[in-house]
Amino acid sequence: MKKPLLCLAVFSLLSCQQQPAEETDTAAEQAAPTTNQETETVMNSPQPPMAEKRPHVFEIHGDQRTDNYHWLRDDTREDPDVLAYLNAENAYAEGQMADSEAFTDRIYNEIVNRIVQNDESVPYQIDDFWYYRKYTEGQEYPIYARKKGSMDADEEILIDVNKLAEGHAYYASNSQSVSHDHKIYAFSEDTVSRRQYDLRFKDLETGEMLDDVIKNTTGSIAWAKDNKTVFYTRKHPTTLLPYQVFRHELGTATDDDVLVYEEPDNTFYIAAYTSRSKDYIMIYAGATTLTEIFYLAADDPQGEFQSVLPREPKHEYTVEDFNGQWVIKTNWQALNSRVMKAPIGESGNKDQWQEVVPHDDETLIYDLETFKDWLVVEQRKNGIRHLKAMNWETGESKLIQSEEPAYTMSVAYNPQQDHNTMRYNYDSLTQLGSVLEIDLDSDEKTLLKQDKINGAYDPEDYQSKRLEIEARDGAMVPVSMVYKKGMGELDKRPLLVYAYGSYGSSIDPRFSLSRLSLLDRGFIYAIPHIRGSQAKGRQWYEDGKMFNKMNTFTDYIDATKALLAQNIGDAKRVYAWGGSAGGLLMGVVANLDGMLYDGMIAAVPFVDVVTTMLDEDIPLTTGEFDEWGNPKNKDSYDYMLSYSPYDQVKAQDYPNILITTGLHDSQVQYWEPAKWAAKLREMKTNDKLVLLRTNMDTGHGGASGRFSYFKETAQDYTFLLKLAGIKE
Template sequence: MTLDTLPEAPPLAPRRPLVRTFHGVTLADDYAWLKDANWQRVLRDPSLLDPAIRAYLEAENHYAEAVLRPTEALQKALVAEMRGRIKEDDSTVPQPDGPFAYLSRYREGGQHPLIGRTPRDGGDTTTLLDGDTLAAGSAYFKFGGTRHSPDHRLEAWSADVRGSEYYTTRVRSWQTGEDLGDVLEQTSGGVVWGLDSTFFYYTGVDENHRPLKVYRHRLGSAQSDDVLVYEEKDTGWFARVEESASGRYCVINTGDHDTSENWLIDLSRPDAVPRLVAARETGIRYGVYDRGDELFIHTNEGDAIDYRIATAPIATPERKQWRPLIPHRPGVYIVSVALYAGYLVRLERANALPAIVIRRLADGNEHSIEFAEEAYSLDIVDGFEFDTTRLRFTYSSMTTPAEIYDYDMASRQRILRKRQEIPSGHDPAGYVTRRLLATAHDGAQVPVSILHRRDVCPDGTAPLLLYGYGSYGMAMPASFAANRLSLVDRGFVYAIAHIRGGADKGWGWYLDGKREKKTNTFADFEAVARALITQRYTAAGHIVAHGGSAGGMLMGAVANRAPGLFAGIVAEVPFVDVLATMLDDTLPLTPPEWPEWGNPITDEAAFRHIRSYSPYDNVVAQRYPAILAMAGLTDPRVTYWEPAKWVARLRATMTGGGPIVLRTNMGAGHGGAAGRFDRLNEVAIAYAFALHAVGRNSDQAD
């Protein structure tokens, strides 16, 4: 890092080895003590954290503050720039439903959304939920789900006040603006209303933070009286509820990363019981959408790696009744489906580029919506109305701010409803976005999306931030993000590596980067870095790698494998202790994650493979780049002790380089700070660290 001297010595974590043996292999973990023995209680009440662990994390925060002190002016400049690109009194485009149109908005200077509605044909906005007021007095506040009742009298809403993703669900009256007496603790946040607006379904979260039970709540009753309507017995599966396409059913979707199962509950009957669609079959995933007496099924059944669409009668929805509608086409991944009374819409992706395809159900006629840029992002916006010809979608690219369109599927007219406003100004013509291909070690062609200022020429001298994720089949969109302009305007090239493990090039691209093929993810990222060097976008030692969560695992892996490529690494909530976490079946996500990584408890081959790449287990005596690890104390997904242990082992083992910095948000979880402006402070820390790592220390854009 371009700091001549460090302000002080970093904290020294005591070594207290925990020795265990698995499959004949003895593991010694010097820093296992950083995991609080009562971590479940800490998620609910952070004040219960073991004092010795708290003291260590606070010492690390003190050291991080000292290391980053020379960047304070830069951080302030970055926050000011990024805030200047936010329209502070912004609002969503109202979403119509019956007599009203529902929206969320922000007030000038506000941190949290305001939830409200307007009369459908225009008029004043009524605000029901004021996030800023509700957040007052809480160190953390984040809305979960909000959903109005079918009769438009009530709004079910939920919030998390610790960052631990334990939501409390309440019900508020649109007439009085007051909450009813219904208070449901430890929920996953969302609800599905019954058609008569007197009851709803929700998912409860257990002591190990697993959503396994679905309950029916009748308004006016106590949570203890709620009726259990479904319980998932496999702790490796999670359950959730959602409203069906027509609004006629509550869909219980349960599954893991490889397999799924769906149940339907008739919302017209308060005493209805769930009805199975098709029994679980290992490796078969499916989602369901209803239209009258017909069910549409989005599935990989029948070796349809990139998915197909089938139909079945709702009366007999079992798998043997599935009739083909949209066939499987290898390499064209059907990402998602939206069903309307007269139209079937599918979002597809091929070669890391999305497309929207619309099918008129009356005659099967299809058309696509065309876009011109070389790399871009599309999303379908869920609406409330089923019998409509209006489709809402968002479009953006790395240079083009988000645009929201209403598209008439019958007339094929596209109406711009909103364009993201950048108050401080943004000229897309001043930037260039490109799509390149990097050749991986086995010949695979890895897409790369690139953004840079038009006056930055590829001459091999520019610093470059390379972002990657590469897990769970999640694709990284080439979308607009105003914050990254603060790097690009300082001469950075910004690149996204669409590596295996994500579904950027189809579901097969994901399968080629999971379990026994996981190291393809890391090799692809390195191949992208080297391709960008070869094509003179940057140089070795001028690259800052950035990833979070499973992308943080990627950061830890490439730090071990190819440290010389990078000037710095930013790892947010990094999943770096993969082996120990997958060996601990009490943790919230461990059993559901075994299909993704393998089960090292029962499978020796999985144990040895995970051990071969798990970042914490592969720290070696070598020079490491500057590393910033960012964690959240109440994170139930990547627990705080993973980055804490990783940092301790790095410092104790490395032969040079660094510094290695750990910053733990003591009042937040996986997503960091919840307030939209508070979050900018964390982004500024990451960006200031990246700028310092490559010697760009100015607090002004070029």
């Protein structure tokens, strides 16, 4: 089963003069502090805004930290001084990029013009209905539809997100679900970008919206088989942690909803969902290093949930029900996980568990999917994510084959278990994304859909490579890279290094429609699969978290230097990019070896590590303790403080840095990047740029529409291209 998801000219760009750090106080006195009363003056000034200093002292473990920009935190997002500062920063950033406005428009149009505007997903069948999603020309959002009997039948529109989004600067629906009898359609909506979703319901027989509206949820629901009872997960109003599961009966007041589960441990995330067989309502409760899953028969919604296996220290597992048994992916006595099975109702006793797929020191198991005669395992070996099928009866196993050396495979949506055909996704750095179907008995493959690009695109014009570099401690770090052929020697080209490196999340080699705008202008794009990801198995993650976190940062720097040593990239035109926890990566690298790079983009960067992790009221903090550490423990505090980007900003040279954020970000609060920008500008000793761009309407994921999303991408690309001296 898929684990529930609980995740970017007044002066010329390079000529902005900035005071050295030792002269900062004088410069701050001369430059007007950014307050509401003086906004207009600052916004029309060619000088960068200098945020006012208002010292705030934090003290713990006998250590004092002074934060001059703590005042930029405003949980209401209404403080006039804070808004004035953010608007002034936006105006300054726009001014610095004003001479490239036409170029940005060109990049944006170039990207958008590649999009095939009339597009449709591969339909999937549930009972007698075919469900699909489509986009129409000029529309930002999808339309969800279905047909009964066959795809030749008349179309029925379920919801048109374009109409729902009218009047909203931001609109997102992260989940849609139909009742078992196909008569009620549930969907989520978020109009603020805080990932707090309202649940709404549509009667598909009358076309009317029901009065039921459930607020402040994760967006997903689980339907009971009575077609009137749903289970949903509510978020904590302050921390935004999903922590309660409620039962709601359509047609009743939400105040009467019944709490069926509340997670007492605030390091856990929870989710409610329906099992793939639809026979069970499931509750997933997971922290970074342990899991517990509960189940309830979907035809007994008033019943009591039972635990598949009570939580145990450092035990993570997922389950899928199949033929009266749980099929279990578990890391019990298996660092890279293995697959077991146990009778439903008896899984709490591990003596009942039988091994299906053994542990492999070189292969990490991500997920599993069950079919009539086959078990399919989604796994990673040698850094490549791929699929393996095993026959239930014979034990025969086989890999789903690819002709490329570097690619990404994943199981697609397969709503039914009672057959032997499987849909899966495939793409690479040069091949457009595809959905294929394979007959697991015969290995015959059928291409159901391949993404298209408007205009000419030939994958043979681009070169994809995979190599390994040696980190300073001898670890071998895989690197995926792509560039366009025939554009000169590699050591004369700009090099962009993109990475993430946290939570075990691996940046797989996938195709990007927008990235072509960089590749076609000579850029080399490299992805170092650094520690903190699971590119080389679970140990690769363990070696890049908690007290091993520094490996993530040094791997990135070492990979960059190794590429240059192999004559890959122009040493004067090297660029770094990362977002969220990857923005933390950018901040640490900027402090450690920033001048290795001509420029950086830090998107929604998590940079104020210690302060955020000390504040358990900030959304998501407590669930991160097993990733970064809990700074209320002195050893964790000292280690986290040693790399925290905001705390470690010092008087030194820094590269050109573009920092992006969203005012309503619920994952990384806007004030982290805002404070970081202010401190960088105060402390840096050279005249490189620090630009802060805040989207005042959105949150962590940026704009919500399929076209408007690329406006910010075009601005980011222009920043890099201009630094690289590329103007067309």
